[in-house]
Amino acid sequence: MAAARPPPAPRPSGDAGRGPGPPERFPVAAVDAILEEVLGSYAREQRYEPARCGEAARAMAEVIKDRVKDLMIPRYKIVVVTHIGQLNEQSMQIGSRCLWDPAIDAFSSHMVKNTSLFALANVYGVYFE
Numbered sequence: 001m002a003a004a005r006p007p008p009a010p011r012p013s014g015d016a017g018r019g020p021g022p023p024e025r026f027p028v029a030a031v032d033a034i035l036e037e038v039l040g041s042y043a044r045e046q047r048y049e050p051a052r053c054g055e056a057a058r059a060m061a062e063v064i065k066d067r068v069k070d071l072m073i074p075r076y077k078i079v080v081v082t083h084i085g086q087l088n089e090q091s092m093q094i095g096s097r098c099l100w101d102p103a104i105d106a107f108s109s110h111m112v113k114n115t116s117l118f119a120l121a122n123v124y125g126v127y128f129e
Contacts, residue, residue, distance in 0.1 A: 026125035035110035043119035
């Protein structure tokens with residue numbers, strides 16, 4: 001008969017089992033400025049056209065991702081999510097979930113509205129140990 005295996009040791013919570021953390025924090029203010037500029041240039045004067053919005057959302061996400069990567073933030077994984085929708089007396093709720101450590105992970109979000117559409121972009125910076 002095999003010996004009983006001892007229960008696994010409890011995992012440390014919070015920062016107890018971690019090293020010193022990232023050498024630099026995710027630059028939320030710099031990413032906010034990128035989002036404001038990119039969303040403004042893509043969406044301020046655009047009209048809502050369903051056929052073009054999918055491609056515009058993908059193009060915005062690529063530009064945002066490239067601009068954030070140009071900041072050369074070490075060891076952060078960058079996730080960019082963009083939405084474009086019609087403004088027409090309706091409401092929308094958007095949610096997202098992921099594993100998150102509020103001590104080292106961060107996000108930035110920006111939304112632009114005009115008379116025809118809204119454009120929303122979220123950038124998540126998740127520290128990769």
